[in-house]
Amino acid sequence: MTNETTTDIHRDSQDKIIEITGLHKWFGELHVLQDINLTVYKGERIVICGPSGSGKSTLIRCINRLEEHQKGRIIVDGTELSNNIKNIEKIRAEVGMVFQHFNLFPHLSILENLTLGPIWVRKTPQKEAEETAMFYLEKVHIAEQALKYPGQLSGGQQQRVAIARSLCMKPKIMLFDEPTSALDPEMVKEVLDVMINLAEDGMTMLVVSHEMGFAKSVAHRVLFVDYGKIVEENTPHQFFDNPQHDRTKLFLSQILH
Amino acid sequence: MNRELQKKSFLNRILPWLKENLFNGVFNSIITIVLLFALYKIIPPFIKWAFVDSLWRSTAAACREGNGACWSVITANLRFIIFGFYPYDLQWRPLLAMILLVGLLLYSKNRNHWNKTLFYGWIAGLFFMGLLMKGGILGLAPVESDKWGGLPLTMMLAFFGMIAAYPLGVVLALGRRSKMPAIKTFSVLYIELIRGVPLISLLFMSSILFPLFLPEGLTINKIIRAQMAIILFTAAYIAEVVRGGLQAIAKGQYEAADSLGLSFPQKMRLIILPQALKIVIPPSVGILISAFKDTSLVVIIALYDLLKTSKSTLSNPDWMGYSPEVYLFVAAIYFISCFAMSNYSRKLEKELH
Numbered sequence: 001m002t003n004e005t006t007t008d009i010h011r012d013s014q015d016k017i018i019e020i021t022g023l024h025k026w027f028g029e030l031h032v033l034q035d036i037n038l039t040v041y042k043g044e045r046i047v048i049c050g051p052s053g054s055g056k057s058t059l060i061r062c063i064n065r066l067e068e069h070q071k072g073r074i075i076v077d078g079t080e081l082s083n084n085i086k087n088i089e090k091i092r093a094e095v096g097m098v099f100q101h102f103n104l105f106p107h108l109s110i111l112e113n114l115t116l117g118p119i120w121v122r123k124t125p126q127k128e129a130e131e132t133a134m135f136y137l138e139k140v141h142i143a144e145q146a147l148k149y150p151g152q153l154s155g156g157q158q159q160r161v162a163i164a165r166s167l168c169m170k171p172k173i174m175l176f177d178e179p180t181s182a183l184d185p186e187m188v189k190e191v192l193d194v195m196i197n198l199a200e201d202g203m204t205m206l207v208v209s210h211e212m213g214f215a216k217s218v219a220h221r222v223l224f225v226d227y228g229k230i231v232e233e234n235t236p237h238q239f240f241d242n243p244q245h246d247r248t249k250l251f252l253s254q255i256l257h
Numbered sequence: 258m259n260r261e262l263q264k265k266s267f268l269n270r271i272l273p274w275l276k277e278n279l280f281n282g283v284f285n286s287i288i289t290i291v292l293l294f295a296l297y298k299i300i301p302p303f304i305k306w307a308f309v310d311s312l313w314r315s316t317a318a319a320c321r322e323g324n325g326a327c328w329s330v331i332t333a334n335l336r337f338i339i340f341g342f343y344p345y346d347l348q349w350r351p352l353l354a355m356i357l358l359v360g361l362l363l364y365s366k367n368r369n370h371w372n373k374t375l376f377y378g379w380i381a382g383l384f385f386m387g388l389l390m391k392g393g394i395l396g397l398a399p400v401e402s403d404k405w406g407g408l409p410l411t412m413m414l415a416f417f418g419m420i421a422a423y424p425l426g427v428v429l430a431l432g433r434r435s436k437m438p439a440i441k442t443f444s445v446l447y448i449e450l451i452r453g454v455p456l457i458s459l460l461f462m463s464s465i466l467f468p469l470f471l472p473e474g475l476t477i478n479k480i481i482r483a484q485m486a487i488i489l490f491t492a493a494y495i496a497e498v499v500r501g502g503l504q505a506i507a508k509g510q511y512e513a514a515d516s517l518g519l520s521f522p523q524k525m526r527l528i529i530l531p532q533a534l535k536i537v538i539p540p541s542v543g544i545l546i547s548a549f550k551d552t553s554l555v556v557i558i559a560l561y562d563l564l565k566t567s568k569s570t571l572s573n574p575d576w577m578g579y580s581p582e583v584y585l586f587v588a589a590i591y592f593i594s595c596f597a598m599s600n601y602s603r604k605l606e607k608e609l610h
Contacts, residue, residue: 066512093518103513107531107609116527117517169517 015042023072034228045205047215050225060175064095096166100178102158104150111146136164156187176207317575330579334570341406341561351409354386406561414552418487426495451493459486464558491548498540502533542602
């Protein structure tokens with residue numbers, strides 16, 4: 001993994017996969033997202049960082065409508081997010097999401113966790129769904145645990161299962177909401193390795209994370225979000241070595257010591 | 258030699274146990290002795306009354322002579338207690354219906370049997386039970402529902418009460434958490450209104466008030482009306498219990514289901530309800546058990562359920578005064594049913610864990 005540049009992705013307008021324009025969101029009085037504009041191209045990998053409470057998680061949660069926005073437009077893969085429930089379900093099927101706390105379904109086995117979406121949303125035949133599930137479980141190096149239940153796995157294993165669960169839907173975009181912050185330190189690497197593999201396969205990824213090593217090695221762009229605004233946006237190389245804004249500098253000095 | 262050793266080791270085990278559990282300290286020793294004395298006063302006379310001096314298949318006159326329990330009151334009136342006013346010659350029909358119901362219930366206990374075939378089996382079984390009770394076709398003499406009574410009636414009210422109230426309760430619980438104001442308001446109003454009145458008043462309303470609102474000439478069977486009251490009443494309680502279960506499910510589960518693109522019904526059926534309903538098995542069974550016992554309240558609208566037929570037996574001058582025997586018998590039937598339910602719920606809970 002070298003510092004890739006943005007040259008390997010097309011930035012033609014037909015390659016736009018997410019278009020966010022003039023996005024605002026309020027939690028009651030709190031203005032959590034303020035005029036966010038962001039365009040993501042196919043195959044692009046973006047790492048979003050920022051202090052806690054800055055709105056970075058809320059931003060990616062808006063993309064699959066886990067949070068409702070009040071102003072502005074979000075267009076995902078050509079479909080605009082609105083109150084139309086069919087559109088929302090369609091977008092959610094195309095957008096995979098990995099949560100901080102894994103959120104596996106504890107009453108279903110690992111295999112059932114993985115086949116649920118394909119069977120019920122994509123209407124894939126069960127056998128085919130199981131084959132796909134086993135393929136992705138192999139990919140995250142956990143196939144031997146297929147018949148266990150989530151509670152029997154370690155945090156790192158659960159998070160890898162969660163990634164595989166999203167991949168089984170064959171998503172066009174993957175969102176990661178602080179995927180490693182709830183893990184014990186020794187498990188962080190196994191999850192990041194899986195994410196790096198995914199990046200190598202060319203997946204479009206938006207990752208909220210403070211794993212700067214990961215950002216340096218796989219991201220095309222790093223966004224710094226603070227007080228609900230995108231303060232700085234740059235290639236990882238520029239972002240880490242030559243931050244432009246004082247707030248970015250302060251933030252980097254705090255997390256990099 | 259060997260035997261003596263065994264005896265000794267037995268004593269060696271039992272004596273420390275007694276000392277530790279029954280006689281550790283003055284106060285506990287006193288309690289033990291008092292309780293032992295009380296048991297001595299109660300148990301032997303009861304056994305003597307119920308089994309030694311008792312009469313099982315005698316005439317009423319013979320009972321008056323004896324000192325023990327007169328179980329004859331039950332054996333002599335068993336068919337009336339169990340079947341009420343159902344025509345004597347046709348009582349094999351409700352008996353067969355009950356056997357069918359119990360058989361299906363027992364077969365359904367095993368979760369491995371839960372599949373489509375069993376579902377159709379239930380549909381066919383329920384249809385057949387209804388046919389047996391009501392008759393009128395296939396050469397079965399018709400029996401009007403005002404002749405139904407006793408155990409079949411109790412079982413019917415309880416069984417349909419539970420089966421219909423549970424899904425209705427789940428729907429109400431979901432409605433109460435709905436974001437749509439009309440649905441939410443309706444659910445809240447329904448639950449609070451029903452929970453605010455006693456079952457007896459609902460039964461009265463269903464039997465006296467409700468028919469006043471029906472158009473001239475249209476009547477709805479009294480049993481069905483009582484059944485409706487029981488279902489509506491139980492559902493409100495189930496709803497609140499299920500709502501508690503829904504609230505116990507972490508937000509992350511809803512979000513994970515959403516993020517896969519599952520629709521609302523899929524999310525509820527596949528992810529949320531299986532987890533929530535498992536949590537609320539103990540309180541739900543509590544409600545179902547009390548619903549089962551509450552069916553005995555239908556006496557007040559003159560339905561002859563098991564309790565009422567038993568009471569009627571006692572108003573026969575020959576058998577007057579043997580209420581302990583009759584009530585013990587009825588209590589035993591209720592107890593066996595309720596105990597089976599709570600036992601099964603514990604087993605189910607363990608299996609699902």
